[in-house]
Amino acid sequence: MxxxxxxxxxxxxxxxxxxxxxxxxxxxxxxxxxxxxxxxxxxxxxxxxxxxxxxxxxxxxxxxxxxxxxxxxxxxxxxxxxxRPTSPLEDAGELFAVETAEEGAVRRDLSKLLGTLPERQRQVMIDVKLTGHTVEEAAQRSGMSISAVKVSIHRGLKALAKRVSDEDR
Amino acid sequence: MKTDELIALMSTDVAPVSAGAVGRRMASASLAAAGLALMVLMVWLGLRHDLMGAMHTGPFWMKAGYTIGLTVGGLMLVERLARPGTAPGSGLWVLAAAFMGVTTLGAINLALSAPRQWAAAWLGDSWTVCPFRILIISAPAFAAIIWGLKRFAPTRLALTGAAAGLLAGGIGATIYGLHCNESTAAFVATWYTLGIAACAGIGALLGPRLLRW
Incomplete structure (x- = not known):
């Protein structure tokens, strides 16, 4: 830390x-x-x-x-x-048939959330996240400076956090 | 998005942060709060006419000492409560000391004066308006403190809201002291305290709503 x-x-x-x-x-x-x-x-x-x-x-x-x-x-x-979530006894079968929560099987579709971000933010986030480019490569691809990419990612993360909490309200 | 990807994303963007970030930001939020409170005071009530003279007298500094003491205590509380899982800490002692100081002073003054002057010393000329004025002057200050706090992560929202209200109240009361010409410790101990406590109470009510993250 x-x-x-x-x-x-x-x-x-x-x-x-x-x-x-x-x-x-x-x-x-x-x-x-x-x-x-x-x-x-x-x-x-x-x-x-x-x-x-x-x-x-x-x-x-x-x-x-x-x-x-x-x-x-x-x-x-x-x-x-x-x-706490409770469920009636009749439905208890469902409790045991829980989907195997493989890591990343997330209810909330974050890629959909990503779609709500402004184009520039989304593009660099996808570059760095999905296709595993380095920040430098993402900067080249988008024509932004390296620090602008970092700032975009930072703002994108903040916006995502805000969307997530708005959505849950 | 998988968790590992989220982690990768977050570790591409790691701006360094310094240890004193909370204290510095809350101190500047307090300064902004004082500025806003002063603006309200100037537009609404103005300074007391004899301010320059009053600054050479004891009662002026007794009032300022009390409200600044509460402000410092409130700032210490807020600085701790802005962090997850942290106990309120020594700010409480500063608050208690300031309150004990002014009530003791008020009691001594009353004890030394004749009983028929007690009502005048305790109620002054403005006891009906003083707490409300402090409340109103502190409102924009409260907004500034909350704005400063939003960046951090308080986990006890009502308590943090109360501390933020107290800090704003302390600042508002300090500023109001530039207008108010009451001079007895008994007055300050009662009516200033009441106004500041009302700020803290409203802060406690609003905290859970305003400070969620």
Whole structure:
């Protein structure tokens, strides 16, 4: 986390991906394994850890901070969905036939969300995300400067986070 | 979008952030809040006519000391509460000390004066309007504080809203002190406190609505 705060992208990515494993465990213990919203919550929380990293105090241990974010997202989720999900006994069969929540089988279609972004933002996000170009390549393809690409991605992420939370309201 | 892709996306864009970001931003939000409050005061009520003279007197600084103390305490609270999973911390002690100070002073003053002057010392000339004026002057200040907080991640929204209201109230009351010519600690301890507490109460009500992220 500390190296990520200093601007080291690789370290930041490592931190996020190890957090994603912990978070998946944390949420699945509380929602039940294979819950449909599991991966959404993991993504929401990772996005919050990323966008709100200024609110982390380096003098404090990181893990409690990250779990406080996760807990906030979980409570928010319960509030939106009306407390814990319950289902009548007759439908209990469905509970066992839960789709195998393969990682990434997300209810919310983020590619559709991506479609709502302005063209420039979407294009660089797709370049960097889907086709695995580096930022430099994406910059060349779109004719923007490298820092403009980074700014686009940053704004795109923020806009996505906002859309996601608007959609859930 | 798969989670790994999201992570890859987020790690392409890692602007460095510094440790004191919360404190700095909240301090500048407080300055903006003070500016807004001062604008409202100038347009609405104006400064007290004898401001230059009053600045050489004790009561003026007693008032300012109290409200600035509450402002500092509120700022310390907000700076902590803006972070997930953090306890309110020592700001509470600053608030308590400021309040104890002004009530003790007020009690001593009353004890030293004759009982028939008590009502005048306690109610002054403006007790009916003072808390409302503080509330109104603090409203734009509150907006500025909330604007500053939106960037961060409070997890206890009502408590954070109350702290933000208190901070805005402290700033608003400090600014209102430039107009108000009451001079007794008993007055300040009661009516200023009431106005600031109302700000904190409204902040607690609005916090969960305004501060969600």
């Amino acid at each position: 500390l190296r990520g705060l200093a601007g080291d992208g690789a370290a930041h990515g490592e931190m996020l991906s190890s957090m994603s494993r912990y978070l998946r465990g944390y949420f699945s213990r509380r929602l039940g394994a294979g819950a449909a919203d599991l991966e959404d919550l993991v993504q929401d929380t990772l996005l919050a850890i990323h966008l709100k990293r200024e609110a982390y105090d380096p003098a404090q241990p990181f893990t409690p901070w990250a779990y406080a974010v996760a807990r906030y997202k979980l409570i928010d989720h319960f509030r939106r969905t009306g407390a």
